[in-house]
Amino acid sequence: MxxxxxxxxxxxxxxxxxxxxxxxxxxxxxxxxxxxxxxxxxxxxxxxxxxxxxxxxxxxxxxxxxxxxxxxxxxxxxxxxxxxxxxxxxxxxxxxxxxxxxxxxxxxxxxxxxxxxxxxxxxxxxxxxxxxMLAVQVVRDQTLLWEALCLNEMVIHREPLTSMCHFEVQIGHHAPVDIAADGLIVSTPTGSTAYSLSAGGPVVTPGIPVLQLVPICPHSLASRALVFSNTQPVTIFPANPNRLVMIVDGNGGCYVLPEDQVKIQRSPxxxxxxxxxxxxxxxxxxxxxxxxxxxxxxxxxxxxx
The missing domain is CATH 3.40.50.10330 (Probable inorganic polyphosphate/atp-NAD kinase; domain 1)
Incomplete structure (x- = not known):
């Protein structure tokens, strides 16, 4: 049956x-x-x-x-x-x-x-x-604290009433870059019409094997959305003393402390x-x-x- x-x-x-x-x-x-x-x-x-x-x-x-x-x-x-x-x-x-x-x-x-x-x-x-889809993990001292699948986007941002954040972001084997912003969005093509679009990111048609990194309210004229191959994993290192908040698909998530790492990669x-x-x-x-x-x-x- x-x-x-x-x-x-x-x-x-x-x-x-x-x-x-x-x-x-x-x-x-x-x-x-x-x-x-x-x-x-x-x-x-x-x-x-x-x-x-x-x-x-x-x-x-x-x-x-x-x-x-x-x-x-x-x-x-x-x-x-x-x-x-x-x-x-x-x-x-x-x-x-x-x-x-x-x-x-x-x-x-x-x-x-x-x-x-x-x-x-x-x-x-x-x-x-x-x-x-993306597989998102929060890791501390080699211990998995939290994980989820997401179809739209992962967002990491400051808590209300705190100052601007600094993030070190490594994509694949490229050298890490520093981004000063209220937060970051890592989006799939499906999520490019969601929060990423509202934050100024481009619309990406489904089926293109890419992801995009979009700073939220960046403190730099040179800090803009970046589109890159979805075969490259992303690691985000919070580079500020305050805890941050991570949200997946606008639904749930966790606190991210300065010693944590957020790892994002294309899900199998x-x-x-x-x-x-x-x-x-x-x-x-x-x-x-x-x-x-x-x-x-x-x-x-x-x-x-």
């Missing part, structure tokens, strides 16, 4: 109701169906008093979600999608992402398109698009998206972010009496 999964946002009644309806339909079609909520992929926060506070990357999978699962369906917004990939990426499970949220930049279809989307998947009328587990038609990234940019829309002429000025 083939096996499918459903991961849903249990905070949203429409997602809960749809998950049960979808389960009933798949069961009637002869599928073994497993349900899980997106909460399992939500990252926790460590603290200076309890620095080791994480679930290993390969132990976030919900019960029954394994290599034998043909596909899984995500019902939620972008946050649920990010959580779901942390749960299933190590097992290579492709996800059909259905938007029950607001923007849904990472989702493939809207809720009113779900019946047609399920028909297409059950009839194998889809493609799989793989996207890079890609995010596998089910695409019902050939991916059209520029269409998504135009629909969700307004990129490339034609200019609208200003109205003719009219003299007031």
């Amino acid at each position: 083939p096996k499918a999964g459903i991961i849903y946002n249990d905070v949203k009644p429409v997602a809960c109701r749809t998950a049960q309806e979808l389960k009933d339909r798949l069961l009637a079609s002869g599928w073994d169906v497993r349900l899980a909520t997106g909460i399992g992929g939500i990252l926790g926060y460590s603290s200076p008093e309890s620095p080791v506070c994480h679930t290993p990357i390969d132990r976030l999978n919900p019960p029954g979600f394994d290599e034998d699962m043909t596909f899984a369906i995500v019902l939620g917004g972008d946050g649920t999608v990010l959580s779901a990939f942390r749960q299933v990426a190590p097992y290579g499970i492709p996800l059909l992402t259905i938007n029950t949220g607001h923007m849904g930049f990472l989702t493939e279809a809207y809720l009113n398109q779900l019946p047609q989307a399920i028909d297409a998947v059950l009839e194998n009328r889809y493609e799989i698009e793989e996207r890079t 587990f890609p995010a596998r998206f089910i695409r019902l038609q050939s991916p059209e990234f520029f269409h998504v940019l135009r629909e969700k972010l307004g990129w490339g829309l034609p200019h609208i002429a200003k109205p003719t000025s009219v003299e007031l009496p």
Whole structure:
């Protein structure tokens, strides 16, 4: 019996109701169906008093979600999608992402398109698009304190009401560089339309094997976003006396102390998206972010009496 999964946002009644309806339909079609909520992929926060506070990357999978699962369906917004990939990426499970949220930049279809989307998947009328994920680790004295997978970005920044930070950053085997800024973003191409974009980084089309380093509010005219090969690992050394805060995918993270190192590298587990038609990234940019829309002429000025 083939096996499918459903991961849903249990905070949203429409997602809960749809998950049960979808389960009933798949069961009637002869599928073994497993349900899980997106909460399992939500990252926790460590603290200076309890620095080791994480679930290993390969132990976030919900019960029954394994290599034998043909596909899984995500019902939620972008946050649920990010959580779901942390749960299933190590097992290579492709996800059909259905938007029950607001923007849904990472989702493939809207809720009113779900019946047609399920028909297409059950009839194998889809493609799989793989996207890079990052493995992020915080290490102190050779001890792993915290780790997570991320699809969008890793952000390390100062705490509120503290001064500007200094970071030493080493990319691959290149010489370390010093960056003075409020924080740093290391982003995948998928994350280039998220926080990185707001911080002035470029949009990178999916599929290009690169990462980018974006300083947040840098204290230098020469400090700009850097795009580099995703085969090169990144190590960040905090070069200031105050503790910092690290956030992954806008969700969870930990404190980073001066003696810690943050290590980032391309994960061996890609995010596998089910695409019902050939991916059209520029269409998504135009629909969700307004990129490339034609200019609208200003109205003719009219003299007031």
